[in-house]
Amino acid sequence: MILKSLKLENIRSYKQAEVNFPLGKVLLSGDVGAGKSTILLAIDFVLFGLTKGIISGNTILRHGEREGYVELNFEIEGKPIIIKRTLKRSSEAIQQDAGYLIIEGKKVTGTATELKSKILEILNYPPEFLTKGKALIYRYTVYTPQEEMKEILLGEEEIKLNTLRRVFGIDKYKRVVENSQILVREYNFKRKELNAYAQDINLLKNEIKSKNDEMNFIFGELKNLGPVEVEVNLKFDNLRKDYDKYNNELKFAQDFKGKIALFESEINNKNEILLKNQRNFEKLNYEISELSKENLVREDDFVLKQEISKQEKEIENREKELKLTEFRMYEIEAEKKSAEKIKNSIMNLNQCPTCKQDVSKEYKSGVFERQNIIIQETTLEINKIKLDLIKNNLELNNLRTALKLLNERLNKTNLVNFKIKALSEKNETIKKIESENIKLKEDILDLNSSKIKFVSDLELIKDSEKKYLEIKKEIDFIIDRQRAIAIKKTSLTEKINSIQEFIQRQEKEIARKEKSLQESERLSSLVSWLNGKFTEMVLVMEKNIMKKIHSDFSIIFGKWFNTLIDDDLIQIYLDENFNLKITQNGYDSEYLNLSGGEKTACALAYRLALNQVINKMMSHIRTRDLIILDEPTDGFSSEQLDRMKLVLDELEIKQVIIVSHESKIESFVDKLIKIEKKQHISKMIN
Helix, strand or coil: CEEEEEEEEEECCEEEEEEECCCEEEEEECCCCCCHHHHHHHHHHHHHCCECCCECHHHHECCCCCEEEEEEEEEECCEEEEEEEEEEECCCCEEEEEEEEEECCEEEEECHHHHHHHHHHHCCCCHHHHHCCCCHHHHHHCECCHHHHHHHHHCCHHHHHHHHHHHHCCHHHHHHHHHHHHHHHHHHHHHHHHHHHHCCHHHHHHHHHHHHHHHHHHHHHHHHHHHHHHHHHHHHHHHHHHHHHHHHHHHHHHHHHHHHHHHHHHHHHHHHHHHHHHHHHHHHHHHHHHHHHCCCCCCCHHHHHHHHHHHHHHHHHHHHHHHHHHHHHHHHHHHHHHHHHHHHHHHCCCECCCCCCECCHHHHHHHHHHHHHHHHHHHHHHHHHHHHHHHHHHHHHHHHHHHHHHHHHHHHHHHHHHHHHHHHHHHHHHHHHHHHHHHHHHHHHHHHHHHHHHHHHHHHCHHHHHHHHHHHHHHHHHHHHHHHHHHHHHHHHHHHHHHHHHHHHHHHHHHHHHHHHHHHHHHHHHHHHHHHHHHHHHHHHHHHHHHHHHHHHHHHHHHHHHHHCCCCCEEEEECCCCCEEEEECCEEECHHHCCHHHHHHHHHHHHHHHHHHHHHHCCCCCCCCEEEEECCCCCCCHHHHHHHHHHHHHCCCCEEEEEECCHHHHHCCCEEEEEEEECCEEEEEC
């Protein structure tokens, strides 16, 4: 991994800035608080996102700003990669927004977690680091803040050892042992289940033995039924021949009886028809006699209908004339009333309502006389019309009476026609009845003749029914015995099948229980192996690997410390638990008793040793070409600063980024990046 450039917007003390990183040794220089560590923090953030307890949104986003971002341009094995993460401030908190990765020109957006997963994949870090709070390999190989380095040196022994196990990738051995114990517990629990499941296996075997004995007894009963069934079937076969003979004769008898009954039914039906015809015959004769007594004289109905039509038209014309006369009378009465109204109104009129002139007596008298003449004339005409109306109404009533008499004559003629037709139809019906009765009597004679023949035939086979009933009784008894034998055989067979099914189920269950016991024995052997040889083997492997790591680590740590501190009176080494052991002038001493430069030398030596050992063990990771040193010379003397140059020259790393305010280091590096802060804003200066 080689860093190329870093862009910042609203990140801590930076409003907008871009940093370009060349290969070789690069120094970020500036006063305390200028913003040097912010660059390292931004790189950490853009790669791995916000980390609880390490990097928070409040720590990264500039105060007062709504949003900001970090964009890092870097290379992995020659492939250009750009990653960008964005922060946004809401009313509740500062949160990571969606970001993106550009790999060889192809852009991929993703959530904070998705980006971290992709970065771990690109860096070839183990995937389990995705769910951990710290990217430990990055922390211990690329960038470790100074305060965290002190925690590693002085932290609790167990926590430190567990952390180092994870970093070196050998915590898997501990997890293997722990997981094996989980398996042991699961296997033991499974064994208890299996043993509990199989504890009644002997009881099942005894049940099978008992059921086999019962089944053998039933087989004996079934075998004894064989001869009895053969004897009964033989007797049935012997009786069957006579039974079939008499049964056929009985069928003929039944057939004869059916035909005789059919003939009797037909004869009865025809006799009932004769009786019914006789009653109808008598009734019709009576009705014909009654009709013959009547004087059935009829008029010409065609002539009557013509007279009625003519009379109806005359009545219609008279009614129309009457309506016209009444209408004329209403008109004359209206004219009379109008004249009377004018006469009454002119009598009291003194002034014209239209022109407002006085009305003279002469004018009134003239109007009065004219209206009287109209009243007299209309009265005479009304009286004349009333007389005409009376006359017309009398004539109309006479016409209506005459029409009524004509209709009565037509109805009487229609009734006479109906009776004459009915008389003719009844005479025809009597003829048909007489003809039908002759045919019925002939049919009855034929039916009686056929019935007598079948009665005679039935007498010939009368004895067969008695013999049939005797044989049937015997056969029914045998059939009952056959049915009882069949039921007994079925019952015994079902019992055998039920027992066989039960035995099969029990045998399958016994097989499963025996398999469970075998599985329990296998698990028992496996538990013994896991608790014994397997755990011992894993612990030996872990111990040997840890011993090798400790040896390599101690040698490298001693090398770097002695390079930085040229003092034979101080001896520092690591015990088996990676704790610092210090002797001064031959006496044991504590880390806290060291000078500031000596403490920094310890931390830096430990840091470089971690870097080299991890990179050696995990040769597949892709951050081997980069290391970031945060204030690595805090408290160093001028002589120690010179020795720092030896360390930097000896590091075989393509890109070394150093954060320091020591001006002397400027002469050791290939590129100097100066940072200054004015009015709370950090900037790069040339």
